[in-house]
Amino acid sequence: CMQPKAVGSCRGSIPSYFFDMQTGQCTPFNYGGCGGNDNRFKSYHECDFKC
Numbered sequence: 001c002m003q004p005k006a007v008g009s010c011r012g013s014i015p016s017y018f019f020d021m022q023t024g025q026c027t028p029f030n031y032g033g034c035g036g037n038d039n040r041f042k043s044y045h046e047c048d049f050k051c
Contacts, residue, residue, distance in 0.1 A: 008032035
């Protein structure tokens with residue numbers, strides 16, 4: 001949850017969420033499909049629960 005948003009190195013567009021340290025909220029973004037980091041969740045609820 002403390003890592004920055006990482007879209008990843010591929011060109012996909014997978015709806016995901018990350019925890020935004022600036023706002024203290026889970027925020028939607030489009031994940032590219034590969035790479036990235038652990039601050040990526042499949043749903044708002046998963047992000048909210050874990051962070």
